[in-house]
Amino acid sequence: MKKSISAEWLKLRHSRIGLILIVMPILSLLIGSANYYFNQGALQHGWYSLWVQISLFYGEFFLPLLIAICCAYVCRLEHLNRNWNVVMTAPVSVASLFLAKLAVVSVLIFIVQVFFIILYFVAGQLLGLSSTFPIEAFGWSLRGWIASISIAAMQLGLSIRIRSFAAPIGISLSAVFLGLGMYVTNMGMFFPYSLLTIGIGALSQESLTGVENSLFLIMNLIFISAFSSFAIYRLQKNDVIQT
């Protein structure tokens, strides 16, 4: 597993994925902050109102998009130049090949979450928010990250299966809307994209109860295990087809 992860990291050298990882959170922050700035009369809850504005764009659009792009990118590396032939004939387990990709995407998203919190803090300072920085923001980010891993497990499965770079990203955008629908109908715990909405506190900053927190974690664990197992099974059973 360690050797697979180390190989995956090496493959990211000289890539422009880092640029996207920086630009996406900045974009969502700029849009959210502008929204906050121009509607300060109606938005009375300081840091919490600012979070709603920026996390709405971030959690409901830019972050899912970012996860889908990262997954499509790490798979595109293998789709190009028949690289599946090399990785699938390496003396490592198929599971470790998949899990290494999932680990790398998860670490990238974790870095983005940390970066996003820093941006949130800076934006709050620039907008002159005087109250104390809400420590809940760390929890929102952490839960957002956990839900991101579920989404990444699903997106990786899709991107391995579908050679096109854009198609799985398109699917993720449709899934965002489906997730919103599930969230609104109180079924949010049963779909990874709505788990992200719940986790990141994009639409509600009320703390999750102990039971809800446990259910949130259990559901993510189930999704991560299920999507990963299915993707690994397919990789093991299907022929490697390179065109």
Added chain:
Amino acid sequence: MNTPAILATNHLSKYYNNVCRVNKVNMAVHEGEIYGFLGPNGAGKTTTLKMLLGLTKPTEGSVSIFGKECSKNRQFILSHIGSLIESPSYYGHLTGLENMRVMQKLREIPDKNIQEALHIVRLEKQKHKKVEQYSLGMKQRLGIAMALISFPRLLILDEPTNGLDPAGIGEIRELIKSLPKRYGMTILLSSHLLTEIEQIATSVGIISDGNLLFQGDMEILQARNKASICIKTQDDASAERVLLTYGYMPVHQHGHLHFENMSDLQVAQVNKILVEAGFNVIRIEEHKKSLEDIFLELTGKERSL
């Protein structure tokens, strides 16, 4: 071959949508040999090689390598195999050296292997260049270096000289020929080029339409190549009649008298008979079938190789 087979397939078959691409192939590659897997394009060579490596799942049959069943010992077997399948795989945005490092990490091998493999394929000077800037030949060399990186027991190369210029082909050919002695490797290489297999391989397997038509030492194949003697006289028809009375039974075709399985002494006797009977012997030739003729005989069809 007396050495044990380190690679053996048992009724290996592959069907795509009920169309048979590889049909009950029983292949045996022995330790230390260079096995040339010869067949026209579309004969099933790559499909077979991909099944050996587990990239394609057999519809029927099994593969055993190093005496172990492949489906149950995947990682062990792959750790002792180097391969280059279809065309070279590479990460274009990485340098040649970084591509080798990816392989190094996946296979946990020392740095010196990278240097040695790059040295063998003469890519040391270009190792810091991004692979997307490499020529096709350089990519092919890198592919071979990546296959060699662990200096494996078994090296599987699918059309390894594709994309190389004539000088490069000669160089890679010599390299492949040297590997069994230098590193104790066994090599399985496929090609649609008869001359290539003829020059490199010690054993040969001929596949056509998914069927393994011949398998054995190169010498056995070449032994099928029995020489016939062709004699041309001024009057072949009369010469034939005379020779028949001496118990020789030539076949009169293409303006020559053809004799199969003639010893040197018999050739001399025939010549003497003809000269003494007053015939002008214009030409005595030894005619050998080319390997291409044998291949066409085996496949039963005239198709491009």
